[in-house]
Amino acid sequence: MALGVAGPDAAATPQVSGSTSDSGADLELVRVTKAFGSFLAVDDLTLTIPSGSFFALLGPSGCGKTTTLRMVAGLEQPSSGSISIGGTDVTDRKAYQRPVNTVFQSYALFPHLTVLENVAFGLRRKHVPDAVARAGEGLDLVELRHLADRKPAQLSGGQQQRVALARALVNNPAVLLLDEPLGALDLKLRRQMQVELKRIQIEVGLTFVHVTHDQEEAMTMADTVAVMNAGRIEQMGSPAELYELPRTAFVANFLGQSNLLPGTVREVRDGWVGVDVAGTRVVVPQARAVSQDGSVLVGVRPEKVLLLPASEDLPDDANVIGPGIVSDVSFTGVSTQYQVEVPGLGTFGVFAQNLAGGASAAVGDRVRLAWAPGFTFGLDGADDASDGVDLA
C-alpha cells in the first residue's frame, strides 16, 4: 500500500493511493518571483514545505498567495526561480505533468460529467486500472457514494466541495493544493469542513497546501502557517508560535489582535529590554524583541492584559500602563471586550474571560492595564503600528 503514513485504522479506510506514490515528497520553492507587468505578485519567495504537513499560506487578497499556489500547480509560470517536488525540478513542466492536484475555489467540477466521472477523471487520464472503482472509494472518503450518479448542478455547495476534494485526493498527489476551498460555504458548514479536512489529511497523510485569507481557518487546520504580505512571507511557524510571538506589526495585527505601543529602548540587562513607552517603563524579554535599540514597538495580546481599578495596588513585577478611561464594553458571552483610552497612547484592547460572571468594569471607569512581562513582544520601530489592521 502506498499510503504508509495513514493512521492505525488505515485498513478500514478507503485506499486512495495511486500506483505512483509521490507522497512523502518535500515541496521546495527557491527564489520564486512572479511579475504581472510592473506588479510583483510574488517577490523572491523561498520556501520548503515538508512532506505530510498541512501548510497554510495566509494573507489578505492580493498578497500573492493564490499566485504562489497556481505556480506550484503549473497554471502560472514563475518569472524567475525554481519549484521542485521531492527533489525533482518541475518548474518547466506543464500542469498535467506535475504530481499535484488542486481543489479550486469555485470547485470547477465538470458540469457535463456525473459525480463519479468527475472523480474518475484524473485516474482515467493516468490510465489507472479500475479507475471507476477507485473513484467510488474516493467518494466513500467524503461520504458521498450515494450521489455518484448525480450531476454537479444537483448538489449543494458543501457537497460540491467534497466532490472537488475527492476528485483531487483519489490521484494521490505528492502535494494537494487547496485554493480558499471553504470560501463559498456558510459559517457552520465551514467549521464542519475544517474539522473534516484535517481528519482527511491525517488519514491520507498527503502534503496539503492551503491558501486562505481566513486566519481562524489557517490556525484551526494547519501545522505550519506562513503569513504572506505584498508578495513576501512575513513570518512562518506553528499557529501558536505566530500568535504568541509575532515578529512584524503586520503579523501581530493580521493574525488576531494586538496592542502595539511605540517606545524607545533605554537599557538591555539580564535578558530583559527596558523600553520607555510615553514615560512608563515596560520590559520585554530579550529573546522576544526583534530590535534592541532605538525606537521599537512594544506589543501584547488583548487577552493577556488585566484590568485593575486605578486605586488597587500594583504588582511590582508587571508591565503596567495607565491609568486610562474605559470607553467601550462589549459582552460576548465567553468573554468581555473592553476598549480603554489611555492618554498619550491611544486605545487599548482587553479581552477578559467571564470567570466571575458579568463585566468587571463599566464605561467611564478609571483603570490601569497590567500584564506579565513574559507575554510582551518587541517589534521593529520602523513597522507601521496599524499595518494589517484593516485587512484582517
Add this chain to the structure above:
Amino acid sequence: MSIAAALSSENAASVGPASGPALAAGPTRRARSGAYLLLLPGLAYLVVFFILPVVALLATSLYVPVPGGDVGQFQPAFHWQNYPDAITAFWPQIVRSFAFALIATFAALLIGYPMAYVIAIKVRGKTLLQGLLLVLLIAPFFTSFILRTVAWKQILADDAFVVTALKWLHLMPEDGRLTATAFAVVAGLTYNFLPFMALPIYASLERMDIRLIEAGGDLYASGLNTFWRVTLPLSMPGVVSGTLLTFIPASGDYVNSSLLGNPVSTSMIGQVIDSRFFRVSDYPTASALSVVLMVAILILVGLYVRRAGTEDLV
C-alpha cells in the same frame, strides 16, 4: 378562457376589494390567459405567411396539367405520381445538394470553431480585442448575400489573383479553373454560412468557466485531451445549433450554385425548384421537390439532434 371572461374577471377583482377566497385564483389565471393573448399576432402572421402557403404548396404538388391547356395551366387533383416522377428526374440534384451542404457544414465547423474558440476563450478579458474580433466575424452581414457571392465570382475568376497564384505555384494545372466548379460552390456556401456556425459556438464557449480548462490540466489531461473531454462536450449545444443553422439553409441554397457553379455538374435542388417554378412553369414538380426537400431535412435534422443528444448537455 375567452377575452370576455378575462375582462369580466378583471372587473370582478377590481370592483370587489373585499372579495373572498373564491376569487383568489383570479389574478394568476387572468395573467396566464393575458400572456396567451400576446401570442395572437405572431400566430396570425404564421397562419397567413407560413401555414397557408405550405398547404397551397402541398396542394399544388398534386396538380395535373389542364387537358389541352397552355403551358403553366394546371388543375387541382390528387396525382401522387408527381412525387416519384420528380424524384426520378432530379435525384442527382437532391443528393448533390445534401452532399454539398454536408461538406460546407463540415468545412464551416473546421474554420468556425477555432475562430469562436479564440474569441471566447483565448482573448477573454481583453474586452476591446474581443469586441473587434466579433465585429469582424459579423461584418459580412453588412453587405448583401448576393453581392458577396458575386464578389467571390470575381475572386475565383480565371484571370484573378487566386487562380494566377495557384498556377504559378504549380498547385493547379495550366488549364485548371475555379469558377463554375463544385469547389467554388462549396467554398461559397462555406463562406456565406460561416457566421451562422461560429456565433452559436462562440455563445456556448463564452459561458464556459475557464477554470474547467485549468482543472482538466490539473487532472493530468493534456491541452488536446482537455479539449476533447471538457471543452468540446461543453460547447456541443453551440456546435449542434451552428451545424443546423448552416446545413439547413445550405441544402436549399441556389444562389451559390447559380452564381459560382455550372448548370451541368453543380446544380443543386434549390436551383431546380427555381427554374421549374419561374422558367418552365412546372408548378407541380417544383412543389413536389420543395416538399421532398423539406421532409428530407426534417428527417435528417431529427436523426442528428437525437444522436447528438443535446438534452443531456448542460
